[in-house]
Amino acid sequence: MKILVANNAGFCFGVKRAVEKAYDQLNNKDGKNTYTYGDLIHNPQVVSDLEGKGIKSIKKIENLTKNDRIIIRTHGISEKIYNNLKEKKIELIDMTCPFVKRVQKIVNGYYKKGYCIIIIGDKNHPEVIGVNGWCNDSAFVVKSVDDAKILPHLNKACVVAQTTITQEMWDDILDILNKKVDELISFNTICDATHKRQKSAEELSKEVDIMIVIGGKNSSNTQKLKKICESNCKNTIQIESAGEIDINTFRDVDIVGITAGASTPDYLIEEVIKKIMGTRKEDSNE
Numbered sequence: 458m459k460i461l462v463a464n465n466a467g468f469c470f471g472v473k474r475a476v477e478k479a480y481d482q483l484n485n486k487d488g489k490n491t492y493t494y495g496d497l498i499h500n501p502q503v504v505s506d507l508e509g510k511g512i513k514s515i516k517k518i519e520n521l522t523k524n525d526r527i528i529i530r531t532h533g534i535s536e537k538i539y540n541n542l543k544e545k546k547i548e549l550i551d552m553t554c555p556f557v558k559r560v561q562k563i564v565n566g567y568y569k570k571g572y573c574i575i576i577i578g579d580k581n582h583p584e585v586i587g588v589n590g591w592c593n594d595s596a597f598v599v600k601s602v603d604d605a606k607i608l609p610h611l612n613k614a615c616v617v618a619q620t621t622i623t624q625e626m627w628d629d630i631l632d633i634l635n636k637k638v639d640e641l642i643s644f645n646t647i648c649d650a651t652h653k654r655q656k657s658a659e660e661l662s663k664e665v666d667i668m669i670v671i672g673g674k675n676s677s678n679t680q681k682l683k684k685i686c687e688s689n690c691k692n693t694i695q696i697e698s699a700g701e702i703d704i705n706t707f708r709d710v711d712i713v714g715i716t717a718g719a720s721t722p723d724y725l726i727e728e729v730i731k732k733i734m735g736t737r738k739e740d741s742n743e
């Protein structure tokens with residue numbers, strides 16, 4: 458049995474930077490409490506490890522004091538929350554991914570110039586909630602061609618993408634928007650890391666008998682990887698850790714493909730490989 462890992466799998470630049478910064482804080486002995494605003498990344502194993510070491514995830518900032526510091530995760534926050542934290546003089550460690558910051562700046566700039574804002578993405582995703590918070594929560598958020606079709610006619614609008622959507626979703630929805638908006642300014646803000654992971658997963662899933670997607674069940678980019686892999690390999694499973702692997706699954710399998718969402722640390726990928734190798738000791742790993 459061969460195990461092939463996708464060329465681009467696991468931690469992306471933004472997540473790596475945020476996780477390293479959070480672990481750095483464990484050496485900070487200034488007596489302040491450190492929190493993350495929401496789960497730092499969409500990976501329950503990393504979140505619970507940080508909690509065990511004293512960095513808790515919180516959803517509300519009301520009770521924070523000057524003795525606290527807060528880490529802003531890669532998804533970013535709204536302008537209102539940002540200003541609230543500043544007013545309360547809470548120390549901020551802003552780990553908003555620079556690619557997400559760029560989207561926030563575009564939205565804020567065009568909103569101030571009088572453009573309607575359209576975000577292609579999931580209205581419940583924290584990144585989209587944060588970005589919408591830079592245009593006073595006024596954006597139209599669309600996540601399907603059907604959503605786009607029921608938008609009102611607009612004179613001028615600026616459209617951006619949630620960084621983790623697929624290129625196909627962007628193209629399909631943009632087609633409709635071009636017919637609905639007189640003056641449409643578009644910024645394809647899909648992150649390159651996302652695109653590369655999706656492309657590698659797509660290619661690999663065409664070559665294998667079973668495809669394993671490792672990542673948090675609540676991770677949007679992991680869900681999309683799963684969907685892409687399923688379209689080429691019906692035998693696709695998603696897991697969060699090696700513990701979920703059923704060794705019987707690999708009995709008659711020749712080639713196993715592995716990919717992992719942008720919030721999946723390398724050690725979880727390695728544990729999965731070890732577990733699969735343990736099921737067929739005579740086989741090789743690539």
Ligand code: SF4
Pocket residue numbers: 469470471472531554555556557620621648649650651719
């Ligand atoms: S997926 Fe892209 S935008 Fe999101 S955190 Fe990673 S590098 Fe940043």
